[in-house]
Amino acid sequence: MTTTYAVLSEGLEKRYGEVHALRGLDLAVAEGTVCGVLGPNGAGKTTAVRVLTTLTVPDGGSARVAGHDVVRGAAAVRAAIGVTGQDASVDGELTGRQNLRLFAKLQRLRGASARARADELLERFGLAEAADRPARTYSGGMRRRLDLAASLLTTPRVLFLDEPTTGLDPHSRNRIWAAVRELADRGTTVLLTTQYLEEADRLADDIVLIDRGRAAHRGTPAELKARIGSYAEVVVADGSAMVPAAGVLDQLTGSVPVLDHEHRTVGAVTTDTTLTLPRLVRELDAAGVPVVDVALRPPTLDEVFLRLTGRDDGRTAPAPKETAA
Known part of the structure; x- marks a missing residue:
């Protein structure tokens, strides 16, 4: 059986002045799986996500996401993915409900379907009671949950989560874990960077350990433990x-x-x-x-x-x- 890869990179290179963030990074993430990308601070995890989501152009190598080249087909990549970065991107002056409806419009959802999807996500992430408060009054964990909800308004082919549960309490973290697992079960490919090892152990089908800009080790959680x-x-x-x-x-x-x-x-x-x-x-x-x-x-x-x-x-x-x- 031939494996189809939703994310495939070969020899990715990226420099920021004297810093060599990516040094020939190879990744292969099969469709419909959760790939946990782990590594020490400064290993290149966030730079890899920025390249794969078309936010940064690589200096060398190549990458394809959802079948599209991240440089030549950047627009097609962006249409196929969802992204939750390390910093929440919600508007503090808008309410939680208004934020989701705004993001829904940006993703071309309209009318009753957009409103229903926003309300569904507010309920799922425990934000229904605070839905009509300005997001600037939310706690950090609430803003994080709202940010993730925004990335799930549509069902992306590939979802990039860059340390999505940092700073969240265990209950909020469990909500996000359940949402991620449900998405993967429905066929979405998830690339997850995290510093919570328990998170990777619970969610990831495969794990890539990045060190100094390269994929140093890879395998299932069980395979890595056996080593x-x-x-x-x-x-x-x-x-x-x-x-x-x-x-x-x-x-x-x-x-x-x-x-x-x-x-x-x-x-x-x-x-x-x-x-x-x-x-x-x-x-x-x-x-x-x-x-x-x-x-x-x-x-x-x-x-x-x-x-x-x-x-x-x-x-x-x-x-x-x-x-x-």
Whole structure:
């Protein structure tokens, strides 16, 4: 079966003076999927989005979005996409409802259908009660939700979301996640840049890790996690046992352990497929380490990100604690 790509770039280059933002970026996003684009600050994520949405002309390479060249067919690209950038683009003097109706007119929606679609989106994103207030009175999260609603007035073939949930509370974030997943299920291709690793893990069919303007790693969340092996984690009974526990993990995993003193947790990644939980428990017991809990589990996407981008100097972050939603 032949794969059709909604976004395809080859060797994209972009410089801003001395800054080489894109250094031969290759992307391939299949139609109807959600692609998570991750990377450290300054990696080139936003520049890539600006090139792919025709806001910036590349210095080299090529890219096609929805079948159109982003330079020669820029108008056709713009007609096929939706975009939510990092900064909200709503008019603060207009009400939420007026903003959506204005955007609807710009997208050639008219009359009752435009009004109905605006009202539907205000309800979906929890803005119905504030719909007739000026947007300047909205909180940052409310403006963000209104901005995303504006990008969904029509159903775009490709939707670009540049860190869409930054600063949102968990409830608002869940609303946006549900909307994104629904769009993808209906056939819209979504390219999502985010710094929330949980967001990419929840939404993305495929992930591209961009580092220094290039696609450094790519794969499904499961494939990327498999590359760095497992994560061994020990919760000790008291703080004095953390160093001995770290010694055991260092010997067994060959990785530099990370100590979380607040939670009395020591963890380390391992690619040793022969390491088992019973063996880990036996070694800790033999070293006289008093433990509360021991786990050997797949890594989180946060740990994958830190390891594969080399931003932890060989270390991996401690696992996040589970919290009630």
